[in-house]
Amino acid sequence: MLVSIYRYNPEKDEAPTMQDYEIEMPAGKDLMVLDVLNLVKERDSSVSYRRSCREGVCGSDGMNINGKNGLACITPVSEATKGKNDKLILRPLPGMPVIRDLVIDMGLFYKQYESIKPYLDNNTPAPAIERLQSPEDRAKLDGLYECILCACCSTSCPSFWWNPDKFVGPAGLLQAYRFLADTRDTSTDERLANLDDPFSVFRCRGIMNCVNVCPKGLNPTRAIGHIRGMLLQREI
Amino acid sequence: MVASISNLGRSGLYDWVIQRITAVILAVYTLFLLGFLIAHPDLQYSDWQELFACTPMKIASLLALVSLCAHGWVGMWTIATDYLKSTGIRFLFLLVVAAFVFVYLVWGIDILWGA
Ligand code: SF4
Ligand code: SF4
Ligand code: FES
Numbered sequence: 066m067l068v069s070i071y072r073y074n075p076e077k078d079e080a081p082t083m084q085d086y087e088i089e090m091p092a093g094k095d096l097m098v099l100d101v102l103n104l105v106k107e108r109d110s111s112v113s114y115r116r117s118c119r120e121g122v123c124g125s126d127g128m129n130i131n132g133k134n135g136l137a138c139i140t141p142v143s144e145a146t147k148g149k150n151d152k153l154i155l156r157p158l159p160g161m162p163v164i165r166d167l168v169i170d171m172g173l174f175y176k177q178y179e180s181i182k183p184y185l186d187n188n189t190p191a192p193a194i195e196r197l198q199s200p201e202d203r204a205k206l207d208g209l210y211e212c213i214l215c216a217c218c219s220t221s222c223p224s225f226w227w228n229p230d231k232f233v234g235p236a237g238l239l240q241a242y243r244f245l246a247d248t249r250d251t252s253t254d255e256r257l258a259n260l261d262d263p264f265s266v267f268r269c270r271g272i273m274n275c276v277n278v279c280p281k282g283l284n285p286t287r288a289i290g291h292i293r294g295m296l297l298q299r300e301i
Numbered sequence: 302m303v304a305s306i307s308n309l310g311r312s313g314l315y316d317w318v319i320q321r322i323t324a325v326i327l328a329v330y331t332l333f334l335l336g337f338l339i340a341h342p343d344l345q346y347s348d349w350q351e352l353f354a355c356t357p358m359k360i361a362s363l364l365a366l367v368s369l370c371a372h373g374w375v376g377m378w379t380i381a382t383d384y385l386k387s388t389g390i391r392f393l394f395l396l397v398v399a400a401f402v403f404v405y406l407v408w409g410i411d412i413l414w415g416a
Contacts, residue, residue: 224383227383227384228382228383261312261313261314262305262312262313263305263308263312263313263316263379263382264305264313264382265313266313267313267314267316267317268383293314293317296314297314297318300314
């Protein structure tokens with residue numbers, strides 16, 4: 066199978082190029098895209114990419130696979146090449162500075178994540194045991210806490226491409242809502258005040274690219290809608 | 302929190318609400334005009350004149366005009382802050398947009414209420 070990989074070493078290369086590899090695929094097996102990358106790496110050890118868990122848990126191998134962001138380790142080759150002439154095209158996640166080949170600089174992504182204070186804030190005295198929640202309150206965090214910060218969503222979002230320094234992006238906003246929805250958190254108002262400007266939340270145009278690519282099946286657009294609703298309620 | 306001095310409302314929320322309310326006003330106004338045109342297949346200048354001469358229509362037109370200006374400003378401001386990365390060019394662009402909005406507003410009021 067033909068595998069075309071984005072190659073770029075900013076220190077040496079003037080411009081990125083696509084390099085083709087013809088890879089012999091084992092018969093009768095549907096490999097994951099990451100397995101194919103590993104086969105390429107055996108042939109050409111200079112190809113660089115991130116990976117760790119190889120089971121969709123660590124979020125390190127987010128990349129653009131045949132035009133769609135996803136985790137290489139849980140994207141079967143058959144799915145990636147469906148209707149695409151049996152060719153695998155791998156590029157780094159779009160819109161971020163490239164460090165080497167498929168490895169991007171996630172600095173701004175993490176900065177946005179940090180900006181929403183991704184930790185529980187509670188100003189009441191700590192109880193002797195854990196802070197308890199009813200099962201119903203705990204259920205409010207479902208569909209939010211599962212995010213693995215792979216950045217597939219934010220790097221597919223045009224609003225994030227244009228303003229990655231000002232728009233928090235779908236991943237950060239999903240986590241912002243995770244803490245807004247947590248009944249144990251007492252700084253809801255400060256959190257909302259921090260999101261009220263024209264960029265942080267309101268740059269979302271509801272394009273829903275984020276929902277389309279999230280490998281965990283999460284829905285940042287819905288969370289963003291909830292945040293808007295909370296901001297509105299706070300002002301009315 | 303990202304600060305900005307050139308957006309219309311006090312916050313992202315205000316801009317967002319303004320954009321939605323003005324959109325509804327403009328939609329209703331446009332649909333009404335469309336309905337009027339359909340209801341008057343052989344429209345004469347006098348019918349048109351009569352429609353815009355009555356006070357409720359004048360008020361509605363003014364509301365639509367103000368809505369259009371606000372809607373246009375919020376929209377153009379958003380486009381400019383998305384796509385124009387050079388502060389100088391963005392400032393110039395917004396200045397031109399602001400001038401157009403102002404001229405259209407004054408001109409529109411003059412047409413509606415002027416002698
Ligand atoms: S929301 Fe989904 S796509 Fe976005 S960072 Fe989290 S797991 Fe990845
Ligand atoms: S719905 Fe919002 S956050 Fe998601 S991709 Fe679209 S603009 Fe970005
Ligand atoms: S290697 Fe961990 S998510 Fe793919």
